[in-house]
Amino acid sequence: MLRYLGLRIGQGLLTVFLTVSTVFLLVRLAPGDPAAAYAGPTATTEDLERVRAQFGLDQPLLAQYGVFLRNLVQGDLGTSYSFQAPALDVVLGRLPYTTTLATSAILLTTVVAVPLGVWMARRADTMRELAGNMVTIAGQSMPDFWSGIMLLTLFAVAVPILPASGFATWGGLVLPTVTIAILQVALISRLVRREMVAALGTPYLSVARSRGFGEGTLIWRYAMANSAIPVLTALGTRFAAMLNGVVVVEVVFSWPGVGSLVVRALETRDYPLIQATVLVTAALAIGVQLLVDLAYPLLDPRVRLGKVASS
Amino acid sequence: MSAVLPSVERPSAVTPALRAAAPAVRRARTLRIKTWIGLVCTAVVVLPVVMASLLPLPGPDTQDLSARRLPPLTDGHLFGTDQLGRDLLSRVLHGGQVSLLVGLLAVLTSGLIGLALGALAGYLGGWVDGVASRLAEAQMALPLLMMLLLVVALFGSSVPVITAVIPLAQWPEVFRLTRSLVLVERGKPYIDAARVLGLHRITILYRHVLPNVVRPVSLVVLLLLAQAVLLESALSYLGAGPERPFATWGRIVSDGQDYVTTSWWIATLPGLVIVLLVVGVNLLGDGLRDRSRRPRTSGGKA
Numbered sequence: 001m002l003r004y005l006g007l008r009i010g011q012g013l014l015t016v017f018l019t020v021s022t023v024f025l026l027v028r029l030a031p032g033d034p035a036a037a038y039a040g041p042t043a044t045t046e047d048l049e050r051v052r053a054q055f056g057l058d059q060p061l062l063a064q065y066g067v068f069l070r071n072l073v074q075g076d077l078g079t080s081y082s083f084q085a086p087a088l089d090v091v092l093g094r095l096p097y098t099t100t101l102a103t104s105a106i107l108l109t110t111v112v113a114v115p116l117g118v119w120m121a122r123r124a125d126t127m128r129e130l131a132g133n134m135v136t137i138a139g140q141s142m143p144d145f146w147s148g149i150m151l152l153t154l155f156a157v158a159v160p161i162l163p164a165s166g167f168a169t170w171g172g173l174v175l176p177t178v179t180i181a182i183l184q185v186a187l188i189s190r191l192v193r194r195e196m197v198a199a200l201g202t203p204y205l206s207v208a209r210s211r212g213f214g215e216g217t218l219i220w221r222y223a224m225a226n227s228a229i230p231v232l233t234a235l236g237t238r239f240a241a242m243l244n245g246v247v248v249v250e251v252v253f254s255w256p257g258v259g260s261l262v263v264r265a266l267e268t269r270d271y272p273l274i275q276a277t278v279l280v281t282a283a284l285a286i287g288v289q290l291l292v293d294l295a296y297p298l299l300d301p302r303v304r305l306g307k308v309a310s311s
Numbered sequence: 312m313s314a315v316l317p318s319v320e321r322p323s324a325v326t327p328a329l330r331a332a333a334p335a336v337r338r339a340r341t342l343r344i345k346t347w348i349g350l351v352c353t354a355v356v357v358l359p360v361v362m363a364s365l366l367p368l369p370g371p372d373t374q375d376l377s378a379r380r381l382p383p384l385t386d387g388h389l390f391g392t393d394q395l396g397r398d399l400l401s402r403v404l405h406g407g408q409v410s411l412l413v414g415l416l417a418v419l420t421s422g423l424i425g426l427a428l429g430a431l432a433g434y435l436g437g438w439v440d441g442v443a444s445r446l447a448e449a450q451m452a453l454p455l456l457m458m459l460l461l462v463v464a465l466f467g468s469s470v471p472v473i474t475a476v477i478p479l480a481q482w483p484e485v486f487r488l489t490r491s492l493v494l495v496e497r498g499k500p501y502i503d504a505a506r507v508l509g510l511h512r513i514t515i516l517y518r519h520v521l522p523n524v525v526r527p528v529s530l531v532v533l534l535l536l537a538q539a540v541l542l543e544s545a546l547s548y549l550g551a552g553p554e555r556p557f558a559t560w561g562r563i564v565s566d567g568q569d570y571v572t573t574s575w576w577i578a579t580l581p582g583l584v585i586v587l588l589v590v591g592v593n594l595l596g597d598g599l600r601d602r603s604r605r606p607r608t609s610g611g612k613a
Contacts, residue, residue, distance in 0.1 A: 015449055023461065030465040125337040130344060137597070141589035143541050145548040146564055146582030153571050153578075247456045248545050262457050263549065266464050278457065 008293070012286040016279060023278045024068060027271050028061060034269035038081050055081065055271075068275075077279065078272030082264070087276035091258065095280065098250070098257035102242035104173055105180040106235060113185045114231070117192025118219055124197050133190075140186035148179040148252035176253045180246055184238055191234050195227035202226075228299045236292030240285035338601075346598030352591025356584055360411055363404035371405040371557055373397060383576050391576045393567065403581050405557040413470060413553065414539040417477035421539075422532040424478060425485020430524070432486070433493030434516045440490075447483035455480050456545070463551040470553045473546060477539050488531055492524040526603060534596035537589045544585055560585050 035051040036043065043051075052058045056067060071078060080087040116132065123129040152175060155162045163172040199205060200223055208222050250259035258277055265273040296303040330336060359366065369375075375396035383391040383399075390399035432443040459476050466472045496502065497520070505515045546552045547561030554562070560581045567577030 018449070023458075026461055026465060030461070125334060125341055127341075130341045133341075133345075134348075137593050138586065138590055141537065141541075141586050141593055143544050143548070143561070143564075143582060143585050145545060145561070146578070146585065149564065149568055149571060149578050150582070153575065157572050241455070244455070244457065247460070248548065251549065263460070266460055274461075281457075 005294075008290055012283075012290060015286060016282045019282045020072075020275055020279050021065075023275055024065060024271075025061075027269070027274055028064070030269070034081055034271060037268045037270075077276040080265075080273040080276075081270045082268045082273070083270075087270075087272040088280070090273060091261065091276045091280045094256060094258050094261045097255060098243065098246070098259065101173065101176055101180070101246060101250075101255060101257060102239060104177045105184065105242060105246075106239045108177055108181040109184040109188055109238070110235060112181065113188035114192055116185065117189040118196055120189065120193040121196030121200060122219075124193075136186040136189055138186075139182045142182060144179055144183055145248045145252050147182055148176070148249055151175050151179055152252070172253075176246075176249050176255055179249050179252070180242065187238070188231070188234060192227065192231055195230055196223055199223035199226045225299075229296060229303075232295065232299065233292060236288055240288040243284045243288060244281045342598050342602050345594045346602070349591045349594030349596070349598055352587050353595055354591075356407070356588040356591065357411065360404050360407035363401070363408060366404070368401040368404070369398040371397060371402045373401075382574070383580070390580050391574070393563075393577050394570055394574070399563075399577060399580060402558065402563055403560065403584055406559045406563060406581075407584070409470065409553055409557050410540060410543055410559045413474050413477070413543050413559075414536055416474045417539045417543070418481065418532050418535045420474065421478035421481035421535060422485055422528065424482045426489050426521075426525070426528055428482070429486040429489025429528075430493050430516055430521060433490040434497055434512070434520060443486065444490075447486050450479075450483050459542075459546060460549065460551055463546065468546075468551050468553055473543060473553055476546075477542050480542060481535050481538065484535065485528060485531060489524055489528050492527060493520055496520050496523050527600070530596060530600040530603060533599070534593065537592040537596065540585065540589055540592070 033048070034055065035048045035057060038055075039047050039051050049058070056064060059067070068078070075088070077086070077088045079085065080090050083090045116136070120129050120132050123132075155175060162174050163169060196219070200219075205218060205222060208218055213222070246255075246257070247259035247262060249255065250257045251263060254260065258281060262274070262277050264270075265277060375392070377396065383389065385391060390403060393399050393402065428443045432440040459480065462476050462479070463472060493516075501519065502515060505519055510518075543552060543559065544561035544564070547559045548565045550562075550565070552559050552561050558566070563581045564578050567574070567579075567581070571578045
C-alpha cells in the first residue's frame with residue numbers, strides 16, 4: 001500500500017515536471033515578445049532591452065531553464081509580468097473560484113445524472129428512454145460557450161433573476177454551474193445507464209429479486225454497488241479536467257478563476273504565470289485522480305491497490 | 312420425397328403484438344429511429360454547407376452598412392444580417408465549410424494515428440505497448456484546452472495548425488479502442504494459423520488483424536467528428552480559430568455575443584447550426600455503432 005502510494009506520487013511528480021518543462025520550452029518558442037507586451041507600443045529599443053534584462057529573457061534558453069529549475073525547487077515560480085506579484089500567489093488566489101465552480105458543477109452533475117441514468121436503464125429501449133436519450137445527446141452536442149450565452153441571455157438579460165457575470169453573490173454561481181453540468185450530465189448519465197443495464201442483467205440480481213427485495217434496494221444497494229467504480233472514475237476524471245480550468249465557461253461568465261487567468265496570461269505572454277498555472281492545475285488534477293484510485297478498495301473490497309492487472 | 316404442404320394460416324403463440332414488444336425488436340426500432348434522425352440532421356446542415364457557393368446568397372464578406380442587424384426572415388436574409396450588414400446565413404454556410412473541413416481532416420488524422428499506434432501496441436506488446444500507453448495516459452493529465460491554446464499561439468491559427476492540433480486531444484481514444492480490439496484478435500486461432508504459414512508479424516497485422524478491427528474503430532471516429540467540430544468551435548470562440556478564408560462558427564458566435572441583448576440571432580443561429588450538426592453526427596454514430604455490435608453484448612461494456 002505504502003509502496004503503491006510512493007510509486008504513484010513519484011509518477012505524478014514526474015508527469016508534472018515533464019508537463020511544466022514542455023510548457024517552459026513551448027512558450028519560449030512561441031512568437032510574441034513578453035517585453036513588447038509589457039512595455040507597451042511606445043517603448044523604444046532600449047526600453048525593450050532593459051525589460052528583457054529585468055525578466056532574464058536575454059539569457060540563453062538553457063540558462064533560463066537552469067534558473068527556473070533552481071527557483072522551482074525552492075518553491076519560487078517567478079514574478080508574473082503583468083501582475084507584478086509572485087506567479088504562484090496569483091494562481092493560488094484565483095484557484096478557490098475554480099475549485100468552487102468545479103465542485104458545485106460536479107455535485108449538480110452527480111445529483112442529476114445518476115438518477116437519470118438509472119431511470120433510463122430501467123426503461124431500456126422504450127420510447128420514453130429514447131426521448132431521455134435524445135435530451136442527453138442534445139446536451140452533449142451543445143458547445144458550452146453557446147449554451148452559456150443562451151442561459152445568460154435568458155436568465156440574466158431577458159428575465160433578470162440571476163447575475164450575469166463574476167462572483168459577487170452566490171447567485172453568480174448558478175449559471176456557470178448549470179452550463180458545465182449540461183455537458184457532464186449527458187456523459188455521466190449515459191455511462192450510468194450502460195453500467196446499470198449490465199448490472200440489472202446479472203444472475204446475482206435475479207437472485208436478490210427472487211428473495212423479495214424491493215426494486216429500490218435492488219437498484220441502489222446491489223446494482224449500484226457494482227456500477228459505482230466506473231461511474232466514480234468518470235466523475236473523478238471530469239472533476240480533474242475541470243480543475244485544469246473550465247476555460248470557456250469562465251471566459252463567458254467573466255469568472256475570476258484559473259481558466260480566464262490562462263487566457264489572459266497567454267495573451268500577454270506572461271511566461272511565469274503560464275508556467276505556474278500549468279504546474280498548479282496539473283498537480284491538482286493528478287492528485288484528484290490518485291484520490292479516486294485510493295477510493296476503489298472502499299467501494300470494492302476485491303480491489304487490492306498496486307496489484308491490479310495493468311491491462 | 313417431398314409433399315407440397317397446403318399453406319394454411321396456422322395459429323402461432325408468437326403474436327405480432329408480442330413480437331413488437333420483444334426487447335430485440337424494440338432495440339432495433341430505437342436504433343433505426345436514432346440513425347434516421349441523425350442522418351436527416353446531418354444532411355440538413357452538411358448539404359447546404361457543401362453547396363454554399365452554388366446557392367443564391369450574398370457573399371459572406373459583403374458588407375452593407377445600411378442593412379445592419381436585420382432580424383431573420385427579412386427579405387433576402389433568411390438568418391438576418393450581422394453587425395456589419397453581412398448575410399448571416401451566407402457567413403454560417405461558408406464558415407461551415409472551414410469547420411467541416413477542419414473536423415474531417417482532424418478526425419482522419421486522429422484515426423490514423425490512433426489506429427496505427429493502437430494496432431502496434433496491442434499486437435507487439437512489450438516496450439512499444441509500454442511507451443504508447445504511457446503517452447496516452449500522460450495526455451489525460453494535461454490541461455488539454457490550455458495546451459491547444461498554447462500550440463495555436465505558437466504556430467498561428469491557420470487551418471493546417473488547427474487540423475494538426477485537434478488530434479492531440481483525440482488520438483488516445485482511438486488508440487485505446489484499437490489496442491483492446493487487437494488484443495482480443497491476437498488470441499484467435501486464425502492468427503496462429505497465419506503464423507504457422509510463416510507470414511511476417513507486420514503482414515499478419517496489416518492483412519489479417521486490421522480488417523477485423525477497422526469497422527468498430529471507424530464508427531468511433533465518426534463520433535469523434537462531433538467532438539472535433541465542438542473543439543474547433545471552442546477554439547475559434549476563444550479567438551484561436553482559423554480566420555481565413557472565412558470566420559468559423561465559434562468566431563461568429565463570439566462576435567454576436569456583444570449584440571445578444573439587441574440582436575439575439577447573430578449568436579443564437581450559428582450555435583443552433585452547430586447543435587444540429589453535432590446532434591446528427593452523434594445520433595448517426597450511436598445508431599451505427601450499436602447496430603454493428605452483437606445484441607447480446609450490447610447492453611454491457613463496450
